[in-house]
Each structure stands twice: as C-alpha cells, then as structure tokens.
Amino acid sequence: MTRLAFIGLGIMGLPMAKNLVAAGFEVAGYNRSRSKVDAFAAAGGRGADSVREAVRGAEVIVTMLPDSPDVEEVVLGDVLENAAEGALLIDCSSIRPEVSRRVAEEAAAKGIRALDAPVSGGEQGAIDGALSIMVGGAAADFESARPVLDAVGGTVVHVGPAGCGQTVKAANQLIVAGTIELVAEALVFLEAHGVDTAAAITVLAGGLAGNRILDRKAEAMAKREFTPGFRVELHHKDLGIVQSAARDAGVAIPLGAAVAQLMGALNAQGHGALDHGALLKIVEQLSGRGRGTE
Known part of the structure; x- marks a missing residue:
C-alpha cells in the first residue's frame, strides 16, 4: 500500500x-x-x-x-x-x-x-x-x-x-480533561501560597503525581501561554461525546461531568480557540484571583 x-x-x-x-x-x-x-x-x-x-x-x-x-x-x-x-x-x-x-x-x-x-x-x-x-x-x-x-x-x-476506537478515545479525553483540571487547581493553589511553581512542577512530576500533563503542559499553563495544541472547543465537543456515551451505558461519571461543565463554561466565554490548558482561567475566576478574573 x-x-x-x-x-x-x-x-x-x-x-x-x-x-x-x-x-x-x-x-x-x-x-x-x-x-x-x-x-x-x-x-x-x-x-x-x-x-x-x-x-x-x-x-x-x-x-x-x-x-x-x-x-x-x-x-x-x-x-x-x-x-x-x-x-x-x-x-x-x-x-x-x-x-x-x-x-x-x-x-x-x-x-x-x-x-x-x-x-x-x-x-x-x-x-x-x-x-x-x-x-x-x-x-x-x-x-x-x-x-x-x-x-x-x-x-x-x-x-x-467498529466504534471501539472512539469509545477508548472518549475515555482518553475524560482522563486528560480531569488531569488538566487538577493540574490547574494545583498551580493556582501553589501560587496562592507563594511557592516557586517551576520547582514545584519538577518535584511533582518526579513522584506519584507525575503525569504527561505536568510534563507537557504545566510550564506553559503557569506562564499563561495557551497557544493551542488541542483547542478548548474540540475538547468541549469530546466531553459531550463522553457524557452521551456514559448516559447510553448507564455509567456515572460525576467528576467527568463537573469537568465537562467547566470546559463548557470556558468555551462559552469565548476561549474556544485556546489550548485546553486554559482551564486554569476558570480556576482563577472561581478563586477570585489573577488574570482569569479579567
């Protein structure tokens, strides 16, 4: 071929x-x-x-x-x-x-x-x-x-x-979105306590909290650099697929549903073209802190 x-x-x-x-x-x-x-x-x-x-x-x-x-x-x-x-x-x-x-x-x-x-x-x-x-x-x-x-x-x-590839991808997007949200929350939490976030990212990535989001996205998130590698609007779409498929199967995804709401809010605010790491903006807004409140 x-x-x-x-x-x-x-x-x-x-x-x-x-x-x-x-x-x-x-x-x-x-x-x-x-x-x-x-x-x-x-x-x-x-x-x-x-x-x-x-x-x-x-x-x-x-x-x-x-x-x-x-x-x-x-x-x-x-x-x-x-x-x-x-x-x-x-x-x-x-x-x-x-x-x-x-x-x-x-x-x-x-x-x-x-x-x-x-x-x-x-x-x-x-x-x-x-x-x-x-x-x-x-x-x-x-x-x-x-x-x-x-x-x-x-x-x-x-x-x-047929269709199983898409089902696994939906699970992938569920995990990725949830992990990005937790990394965003951790970064805002660390900043609120005056911690050196670069140093914190390094040590967190070396322990049990280590993950690909910390490795690939945390540094840019901490700098508020949201040049898209994967756009918010597409991840919002994917989380809709996750919710629909979970409902069809009768499966509860309480944390996934919460993250889907946050991603949807970010998209509705006009940030659909940003990288999905921009979930950090929502965490800042909810915390009344930083540039995410602007």
Missing part, C-alpha cells in the same frame, strides 16, 4: 500527513483551507483541489476531521462515493462511536474496509510521529493498516470492532 489520500490537514492532520510522506508513501492531501494544502505540497506531498481528486485511485484513505457532522458529510459523501472497491479507510477523527459504526457499515456495503482510529498525543505527538492510536474494526484490516499507522504513531493498539 503506497498510494494514500489524506483528508483534513489541520493542527493534527498536517504533521501526520507529512510523516507519511517522510515514510515513503505517495500522499495526496486535501483541506478546505488552501494554505494548508500548499504547506503540505511544500513538504513533498501532492496537493489536491478536492476530496474527489485526493481519493481517486488511493489504496488507503486517512481522514482527520473536526466532528461527527464533518465525517458524515465528507466520508459518507465524497470519500465513499469516489473510493475504489477494496480501499482501506482509516478515520482518525474523534467522533461519536455510533457514527463510526455507521461509517463501517456503509463502507462495507461499497466494498471498502473501514477502521476508526482516533489519536491522542496532541500537536507535538503528531509532529514527532509518536501518537497513541486506538483502533476499532476488523483485526485483518488493522494488520493491513499497520504500516500507515506505525508511520504516525508510537503506540498503536487494536481495541475491538
């Missing part, structure tokens, strides 16, 4: 597509914003003017789209209408599990194999080709996709049939 189409060259998709080119694949890339297509072409990929053009003749089609409606429109539309029979579709978007199952069913009806393969690791993980990828679909199709997935991921795991 060497001829690929990559649809969706955003914060995550563009570095992923670049890594596929670097791995030796022939990749045609498309994005609604032409500047992203041009950036991909400058990195050695082939820019396409439409989904139809990118998909035609591709053996593997990778999609990285913002939300369930985008996947329903693009994948169930132009992608499946123009993909060759026997092609392998790898949807890396983070969407509702039931939408992934529908995509798999409609793809199968057209003789196209489909996997839901959402990713975790943020922009830096995409740049480094070190994403964690949770894959739902048939085991044989997963094995066929391994060369592509291994080019963009460091941890690539088949987690079950």
